[in-house]
Each structure stands twice: as C-alpha cells, then as structure tokens.
Amino acid sequence: MTELPVLWSFRRCPYAMRARLALAVSGVEVETREVKLRAKPATMLAASPKGTVPVLVLPDGRVIDESIDIMRWALGVNDPEGWLDGNDRELIAMNDGPFKMHLDRYKYPERLAADGVDYRAAGVAVLEVLEDRLARSAFLCGERPTLADAAVMPFVRQFAAVDRDWFDGLALPGVQRWLAEWLASELFEAVMVRREVWVEV
Numbered sequence: 001m002t003e004l005p006v007l008w009s010f011r012r013c014p015y016a017m018r019a020r021l022a023l024a025v026s027g028v029e030v031e032t033r034e035v036k037l038r039a040k041p042a043t044m045l046a047a048s049p050k051g052t053v054p055v056l057v058l059p060d061g062r063v064i065d066e067s068i069d070i071m072r073w074a075l076g077v078n079d080p081e082g083w084l085d086g087n088d089r090e091l092i093a094m095n096d097g098p099f100k101m102h103l104d105r106y107k108y109p110e111r112l113a114a115d116g117v118d119y120r121a122a123g124v125a126v127l128e129v130l131e132d133r134l135a136r137s138a139f140l141c142g143e144r145p146t147l148a149d150a151a152v153m154p155f156v157r158q159f160a161a162v163d164r165d166w167f168d169g170l171a172l173p174g175v176q177r178w179l180a181e182w183l184a185s186e187l188f189e190a191v192m193v194r195r196e197v198w199v200e201v
C-alpha cells in the first residue's frame with residue numbers, strides 16, 4: 001500500500017474545512033487525523049511547530065501548513081471542477097484579513113470595541129462585497145463554485161452562526177442563498193463527517 005499524505009485537521013476549524021473541501025473536490029486521497037486543539041499530537045507539532053491546523057504532510061516529507069496553500073496544492077494535483085479558475089487572491093485576502101478580524105471580535109467576546117468600532121457591522125460591510133457578486137451570479141466567480149467560494153464560505157458560516165436570527169434578517173439574499181446551498185451540499189456534508197480523535201500508537 002502506498003503511503004497517503006496526512007492531513008492534521010480539526011472538524012470545526014474554518015481553515016481546516018476549506019482545506020478538506022479542496023482536497024475532497026480534487027479527489028486526492030489523504031489520511032485525515034482529527035486533533036484536539038488543546039492537546040496537539042507531538043507528531044503534528046514535529047512536522048509544523050507553529051501548532052495550527054490544518055497541516056498536510058506529504059509522503060516525501062514536505063509540509064504544507066497554510067490552508068490556502070493546501071487548497072492550491074490539492075487543486076494543482078487535480079482540479080476536475082476547475083476551482084483554480086476562481087483563484088481570486090484579492091477576495092481571499094479580504095476574507096483572511098479584515099473579515100476574519102471582524103468575525104473574531106464580533107464572536108468573542110464583544111461586538112463593540114473599546115474604541116466604539118462595531119465589528120459586527122464591519123463584518124456586514126465585507127459581506128456586502130460578496131452580496132454584490134452573489135446578486136449577479138450563483139457563486140463568487142461565476143456560475144459554478146471555485147476556490148474563492150470554498151476559501152471564504154467557512155468563515156461566513158461562522159459569522160452567520162453567531163446569531164442566526166439576526167443574520168437571516170439581513171438584506172443579503174445572495175449571501176444567504178449561497179451559504180444555504182453550500183451547507184446543504186453533499187461536498188460540505190462529506191467534509192464534515194465526525195472522526196474519532198487521532199491517538200498516537
């Protein structure tokens with residue numbers, strides 16, 4: 001049996017989620033190892049001392065420990081659905097930078113910063129950029145899902161989940177439809193399967 005790449009993962013981590021989405025769509029087989037963030041295995045930390053998930057360790061020893069790089073690597077191996085056509089670096093940077101920052105500050109623990117910045121409103125301003133696209137096309141880069149959608153969606157999912165009723169009441173019909181479709185998709189279901197926490201033997 002040939003050795004598979006090992007993906008160190010945490011089910012609910014949005015970064016790990018997007019890596020699993022790209023790996024799943026690429027069809028590249030990996031051995032997924034679920035970790036507890038509070039008790040990261042020594043083997044994972046030996047491969048990537050910075051201690052974040054996801055981490056992909058290739059059979060030749062190469063280590064990829066940024067989720068977006070794992071996505072690009074997997075799609076570079078095999079991209080049957082043309083996800084790399086939506087390699088929208090600007091949009092992904094807006095998500096990973098400002099949106100993620102607003103999301104974290106809205107989610108834990110306060111919506112309003114000491115300086116009066118309303119992070120929830122700042123997050124919505126970013127979602128309005130997505131809405132502008134999703135009002136015109138089914139997905140962020142056109143009529144089919146691509147890398148940009150998969151890279152951003154897990155973070156929008158988190159933002160929505162903080163206060164679902166409030167989110168559902170926003171005037172963002174495109175974003176709401178897009179998110180609902182992703183969450184109902186077989187692909188998303190497949191990458192959200194529950195796994196036992198990996199234990200070193």
Ligand SMILES: N[C@@H](CCC(=O)N[C@@H](CS)C(=O)NCC(=O)O)C(=O)O
Pocket residue numbers: 010012013014015016037038051052053054065066067068
């Ligand atoms: N830039 C990294 C960020 C990954 C990240 O921050 N993952 C979080 C979980 S969602 C993590 O592992 N945090 C370390 C910890 O909680 O101990 C990536 O894109 O892979």
